Amino acid sequence: MDVVFNILRQQDGGVPYAQQYTLEVSPRSTILDCLNRIKWEQDGTLAFRKNCRNTICGSCSMRINGRSALACKENVGQELDRLKAIAHHTPEAVSQPVFPSTSPTVEQAKGSAPEASHLPQITIAPMGNMPIIKDLIVDMQPFWDNLQAVEPYVSTQARNVPEREFLQSPEERDRLNQTGNCILCGACYSECNAREVDSSFVGPHALAKAYRMVADTRDGQTEERLELYNTDTQGVWGCTRCYYCNSVCPMDVAPMDQISSIKQELLSRKSKEESRQIRHRKVLVDLVKQGGWVDERKFGIQVVGNYLKDLQGLASLGPLGMRMLMRRKFPLSFEPSEGTETVRSLMEAVQRSESDL
Numbered sequence: 001m002d003v004v005f006n007i008l009r010q011q012d013g014g015v016p017y018a019q020q021y022t023l024e025v026s027p028r029s030t031i032l033d034c035l036n037r038i039k040w041e042q043d044g045t046l047a048f049r050k051n052c053r054n055t056i057c058g059s060c061s062m063r064i065n066g067r068s069a070l071a072c073k074e075n076v077g078q079e080l081d082r083l084k085a086i087a088h089h090t091p092e093a094v095s096q097p098v099f100p101s102t103s104p105t106v107e108q109a110k111g112s113a114p115e116a117s118h119l120p121q122i123t124i125a126p127m128g129n130m131p132i133i134k135d136l137i138v139d140m141q142p143f144w145d146n147l148q149a150v151e152p153y154v155s156t157q158a159r160n161v162p163e164r165e166f167l168q169s170p171e172e173r174d175r176l177n178q179t180g181n182c183i184l185c186g187a188c189y190s191e192c193n194a195r196e197v198d199s200s201f202v203g204p205h206a207l208a209k210a211y212r213m214v215a216d217t218r219d220g221q222t223e224e225r226l227e228l229y230n231t232d233t234q235g236v237w238g239c240t241r242c243y244y245c246n247s248v249c250p251m252d253v254a255p256m257d258q259i260s261s262i263k264q265e266l267l268s269r270k271s272k273e274e275s276r277q278i279r280h281r282k283v284l285v286d287l288v289k290q291g292g293w294v295d296e297r298k299f300g301i302q303v304v305g306n307y308l309k310d311l312q313g314l315a316s317l318g319p320l321g322m323r324m325l326m327r328r329k330f331p332l333s334f335e336p337s338e339g340t341e342t343v344r345s346l347m348e349a350v351q352r353s354e355s356d357l
């Protein structure tokens with residue numbers, strides 16, 4: 001079958017442009033096979049990373065039809081089926097090639113058929129949240145720097161090193177399997193919404209590795225680590241829980257779940273007084289248990305105002321409160337939900353089941 005590849009290209013920070021290449025391919029060909037053929041048969045200047053061709057090294061991450069994935073894992077048939085499914089649900093989403101917000105000009109590669117617009121199309125762009133070096137190659141230095149920031153090495157500083165090897169039980173080792181599968185491909189970082197708006201947030205790959213360290217029984221610095229990962233929006237509290245990292249990870253590392261596990265460790269150790277982030281979680285749970293949903297009047301005072309102890313925090317709520325009052329959106333009273341008892345018993349059942357794990 002003939003397929004058109006729309007590839008977003010860019011050099012030396014110049015204006016991005018889309019280049020089209022038409023190839024006759026098998027549905028079973030991987031996207032990386034196709035890129036190799038484009039480079040070898042049509043255009044040797046096209047730049048992309050690759051190495052193992054077998055979902056091991058993590059080198060070939062790129063945005064394929066709008067989401068970050070490994071080019072050596074996805075194949076043409078699956079990609080076209082995926083596009084058809086998206087078109088079925090949201091026709092407007094696939095009427096244009098899936099490029100980032102730039103509006104690239106389109107150049108047709110030598111040898112591409114003029115009737116290419118009628119052929120199935122696959123769009124390929126570089127990963128997001130990292131500067132582009134050339135075409136599909138991005139500068140991953142920020143990704144590595146953020147990994148380094150979580151101190152991703154087992155530390156033996158706080159305990160005596162045994163004379164023989166430090167043994168773990170099979171159960172203790174099993175806790176490291178999922179996070180240990182990370183191949184540092186960058187797909188999660190590329191799609192992270194929190195990272196896009198907050199350059200201090202270390203990113204899902206780093207925090208997945210951070211949980212691997214917290215869960216490792218050989219590590220002697222769990223408490224110091226938790227303090228580090230508890231840092232404002234730079235650590236776990238920067239995650240907006242959008243689930244995107246979980247959905248794109250090719251190795252099922254589920255970074256967002258690992259971030260949640262670190263949060264659980266923190267919440268089990270800290271009182272409401274410790275920080276606004278901790279209060280936010282605990283007050284939310286308390287209020288929903290009390291009334292079935294959140295009493296917004298109490299929420300602001302307890303979380304931001306720290307139960308009237310943080311006068312500066314309370315004052316910061318003033319302008320918002322005034323605007324809400326003027327628009328008659330300030331809740332003057334609170335009606336508990338009719339299902340409060342049910343909500344409370346459900347929450348307690350979940351909490352009990354989590355503490356049994």
Ligand code: SF4
Binds near residue numbers: 187249250
């Ligand atoms: S967590 Fe998954 S998506 Fe993120 S770098 Fe590791 S393997 Fe890639």
Ligand code: SF4
Binds near residue numbers: 188191192204239244
């Ligand atoms: S769930 Fe959190 S870490 Fe994952 S992509 Fe969304 S904001 Fe980023």
Ligand code: FES
Binds near residue numbers: 053
């Ligand atoms: S080339 Fe190694 S993961 Fe794709």
